[in-house]
Amino acid sequence: MQDIRIELTQNPTHLPEDESTLGFGKRFSDHMFVMDYTVEKGWFDPRIVPYAPISLYPSTMCFHYGQTTFEGLKAYRTEKNEILLFRPQQNFKRLNISDDRLCIPKLDEEFCLEALKKLIQIDEKFVPHSKGTSLYIRPFIIATEPQLGANSSTQYKFIIITSPSGVYYSSGLNPVKIYVEDNYVRAVRGGMGMAKTGGNYAVSLKSQVNAHNNDYSQVLWLDGVERKYIEEVGAMNIFFVIGDEVVTPEINGSILDGITRKSMVELLKKEGKKVSERRISIQEVEDAYENGELKEVFGTGTAAVISPVGVLKYKDKVMTINDNKIGEISKHLYDTLTGIQRGEIEDKFGWTVKVY
Numbered sequence: 001m002q003d004i005r006i007e008l009t010q011n012p013t014h015l016p017e018d019e020s021t022l023g024f025g026k027r028f029s030d031h032m033f034v035m036d037y038t039v040e041k042g043w044f045d046p047r048i049v050p051y052a053p054i055s056l057y058p059s060t061m062c063f064h065y066g067q068t069t070f071e072g073l074k075a076y077r078t079e080k081n082e083i084l085l086f087r088p089q090q091n092f093k094r095l096n097i098s099d100d101r102l103c104i105p106k107l108d109e110e111f112c113l114e115a116l117k118k119l120i121q122i123d124e125k126f127v128p129h130s131k132g133t134s135l136y137i138r139p140f141i142i143a144t145e146p147q148l149g150a151n152s153s154t155q156y157k158f159i160i161i162t163s164p165s166g167v168y169y170s171s172g173l174n175p176v177k178i179y180v181e182d183n184y185v186r187a188v189r190g191g192m193g194m195a196k197t198g199g200n201y202a203v204s205l206k207s208q209v210n211a212h213n214n215d216y217s218q219v220l221w222l223d224g225v226e227r228k229y230i231e232e233v234g235a236m237n238i239f240f241v242i243g244d245e246v247v248t249p250e251i252n253g254s255i256l257d258g259i260t261r262k263s264m265v266e267l268l269k270k271e272g273k274k275v276s277e278r279r280i281s282i283q284e285v286e287d288a289y290e291n292g293e294l295k296e297v298f299g300t301g302t303a304a305v306i307s308p309v310g311v312l313k314y315k316d317k318v319m320t321i322n323d324n325k326i327g328e329i330s331k332h333l334y335d336t337l338t339g340i341q342r343g344e345i346e347d348k349f350g351w352t353v354k355v356y
C-alpha cells in the first residue's frame with residue numbers, strides 16, 4: 001500500500017460550542033484527502049492536506065462533460081467515545097461501480113478505507129458529540145484533464161472531504177410530502193441512473209423546484225419509458241407497506257443501489273418480515289390506498305436514514321398515508337438502524353467499522 005503524505009493545517013478551527021447550529025453540509029473539517037491519477041502513473045501521491053480551494057484550468061473536463069462520481073457516508077461518535085463508520089466498504093465498492101459506468105479508473109477499495117480512517121483520526125475533533133449528529137463524508141472524483149475534446153479524461157482527482165453535521169430532523173421524524181413526477185424522468189435503463197454522479201442530480205432539479213413551488217419537499221420518479229413503475233426519490237430509495245408485505249422497487253439498472261435500502265431489506269428479512277424487491281406500479285400503490293391496504297411509505301438514504309412519507313400526490317390524487325404520522329415499521333427500522341450505527345444496539349451483521 002502507498003504511504004499517505006500528511007501536511008497539517010497552520011490554522012486549526014473548532015466545532016461550535018452549540019452543535020445544534022451545525023446544519024447539513026455547510027462547514028468542513030480542517031483536512032481533506034487527495035490523490036491524483038494519470039495514465040502513466042496510475043493513482044499517485046495520496047496525501048492529507050489542509051481543506052482549501054483547488055486550482056483548475058477553465059478547460060478542465062469535469063466542468064464541461066460531467067465526468068464525475070461521488071459517495072456519501074457517515075461517521076458516528078458512540079457513548080463510549082468510539083468512532084464508527086457504517087458499511088464503508090459498500091461505499092467504495094459502489095464508487096468503483098459508478099466509476100466503471102463513467103470510464104473513471106478503478107480505486108483500491110481497501111486503500112480508500114485506510115485513507116478515510118486516517119483522515120478521520122486526524123480530524124477526530126470534528127466528529128460531533130450530541131445525539132443525532134454525525135460527520136458526513138463525501139468522497140468524489142473529477143476528470144481533471146485540461147482540454148475540450150469530448151473524450152474520457154486521462155487525468156483525475158480523488159478527494160475526500162468531511163462535514164460535521166447536525167441533527168437531520170431538528171423537529172423529530174416528521175413525514176414529508178412527495179409529488180409523483182409524471183412529466184420529466186430521471187433515468188432510463190442503460191443510462192446512468194445506477195451510478196452516483198452529478199448528472200443525475202442536475203436532471204432532477206427542474207422537478208425538484210416545481211415540487212417546492214407547490215409545497216412538496218421531494219419528487220418520486222417513475223420509470224423513464226412507460227412512466228408506470230416506481231423508481232426512487234432521487235436521493236432516497238422508497239418502500240411501501242402494503243398489507244403485511246414491505247415492498248421496494250428491485251435494482252433494475254436505473255435506480256441507485258442504496259446501502260440504507262439494502263440494510264433495511266436485510267433487517268426485515270432477519271426479523272422474519274415479508275419483504276419483496278420487485279417491480280411495483282403507481283397504479284398498484286393507488287389501488288392499495290383505495291383498499292385501505294397502504295399502511296406506510298418511507299424513503300431511505302444515508303442523510304436521513306428514514307424519511308416517512310405523509311402525503312403522496314399523483315396527478316390529481318392526493319393520498320394521505322397513516323394519518324400523516326410516522327408508521328410503526330418506519331419507526332422500528334429507524335430506531336434499529338440508528339441504534340446499530342451509534343453502537344447502542346448490538347451489531348449482529350458486522351456492519352460497523354471502528355475508526356478507533
Ligand SMILES: *Cc1c(COP(=O)(O)O)cnc(C)c1O
Nearest residue numbers: 234235236256258259260301302
Ligand atoms: C445516495 C443515493 C441514494 C441513497 O443511498 P444510500 O447508500 O442509502 O445513502 C438513493 N438514491 C440516489 C439517487 C442516491 O444518489
